[in-house]
Amino acid sequence: MEYTVLGTSDLRITKIGLGTWQFGTEGWGFGQDFTEQEALATVDRALALGINLIDTAEVYGDGRSEEIVGKALAGRRDRVVLATKVLPRHLRARDLVRACDESLRRLNTDHIDLYQIHWPDSYVPLSESMAGLARLVEQGKVGYVGVSNFPVPLLRAAEDAFSGRIVSNQVRYNLLQREIENEILPYCREHGITVIAYSPLAQGLLTGKYDRNHLPADKIRQQNPLFREENLEQVFPVIDVVREIGKEHGATPAQVALHWVTQQDGVIAIPGAKRPAQVEENAGALEWSLSPDELARLDAVSADLDLSYF
Numbered sequence: 667m668e669y670t671v672l673g674t675s676d677l678r679i680t681k682i683g684l685g686t687w688q689f690g691t692e693g694w695g696f697g698q699d700f701t702e703q704e705a706l707a708t709v710d711r712a713l714a715l716g717i718n719l720i721d722t723a724e725v726y727g728d729g730r731s732e733e734i735v736g737k738a739l740a741g742r743r744d745r746v747v748l749a750t751k752v753l754p755r756h757l758r759a760r761d762l763v764r765a766c767d768e769s770l771r772r773l774n775t776d777h778i779d780l781y782q783i784h785w786p787d788s789y790v791p792l793s794e795s796m797a798g799l800a801r802l803v804e805q806g807k808v809g810y811v812g813v814s815n816f817p818v819p820l821l822r823a824a825e826d827a828f829s830g831r832i833v834s835n836q837v838r839y840n841l842l843q844r845e846i847e848n849e850i851l852p853y854c855r856e857h858g859i860t861v862i863a864y865s866p867l868a869q870g871l872l873t874g875k876y877d878r879n880h881l882p883a884d885k886i887r888q889q890n891p892l893f894r895e896e897n898l899e900q901v902f903p904v905i906d907v908v909r910e911i912g913k914e915h916g917a918t919p920a921q922v923a924l925h926w927v928t929q930q931d932g933v934i935a936i937p938g939a940k941r942p943a944q945v946e947e948n949a950g951a952l953e954w955s956l957s958p959d960e961l962a963r964l965d966a967v968s969a970d971l972d973l974s975y976f
């Protein structure tokens with residue numbers, strides 16, 4: 667396992683963590699495609715493989731994800747850096763305390779290592795939410811504060827309003843969706859803020875297992891414009907290169923995609939997984955190297971995609 671430090675914190679985290687939006691979320695096929703037992707076994711396997719960062723959110727499965735993670739970590743909470751997120755509608759000072767207490771209860775713990783604002787909110791002033799988060803840190807309920815889906819102007823405003831340091835910005839980043847490279851990634855690097863890449867496998871597309879005749883049928887991905895025909899036309903040639911490069915290393919497309927993301931300075935990834943075999947494959951993404959030539963090929967084939975989100 668490769669480690670790095672989370673932003674300016676003193677937390678040592680693995681460059682590949684585990685995302686758990688899938689746990690408890692029907693839209694991802696929870697209860698049909700995979701079960702709670704498989705989710706618990708996935709966390710078990712992640713820990714056995716040395717993964718030490720687990721990401722969840724109060725909104726995932728309406729709290730079920732946090733509950734499953736809490737159950738999976740019973741008796742070994744201290745082995746992981748536990749990250750969760752608060753909804754924008756809970757950013758008023760009083761709501762924040764209640765939301766944090768509820769997350770602590772579901773996670774079966776007395777502290778959250780990384781508490782992240784899930785999305786910015788335009789109604790609650792950042793001064794109020796950042797002051798509320800600072801109090802949670804003072805009380806020891808929260809170790810460090812991060813944000814998610816924050817563009818640069820809001821990230822700057824959040825930093826100005828916060829008495830401590832913001833250690834991370836969790837944003838979408840994968841070989842097919844590289845928009846953060848324009849502003850967010852350079853800003854975060856300059857400010858010592860770790861980018862936590864979500865959807866690093868483009869919600870499974872970069873694993874190479876989907877094609878036009880076999881696309882995921884769940885609600886979440888049916889709503890993801892990336893899976894629409896006009897975008898898939900541009901996506902498949904990239905996946906062909908990912909597959910070719912993987913073959914040269916005996917690596918799977920998922921491993922190439924995760925390797926590429928975590929190769930970017932200041933970036934770590936939290937691939938979601940539904941079962942132990944997936945986490946096993948993802949954990950093996952860093953056991954080999956991409957040559958400068960291969961990195962250049964991946965860069966060239968994915969640099970000018972013009973995906974449609976409308």
Ligand SMILES: NC(=O)c1ccc[n+]([C@@H]2O[C@H](COP(=O)([O-])OP(=O)(O)OC[C@H]3O[C@@H](n4cnc5c(N)ncnc54)[C@H](OP(=O)(O)O)[C@@H]3O)[C@@H](O)[C@H]2O)c1
Binds near residue numbers: 938
């Ligand atoms: N902050 C935010 O707003 C935000 C937004 C999205 C996600 N996230 C976080 O980021 C995490 C990851 O993002 P994501 O779940 O959207 O996308 P992802 O990690 O790109 O894709 C996850 C999906 O890919 C498939 N998969 C994973 N590993 C695989 C493997 N080795 N082989 C084959 N298939 C594999 C699984 O679905 P199938 O097997 O069904 O294909 C899995 O559910 C989430 O769990 C969540 O914690 C945060």
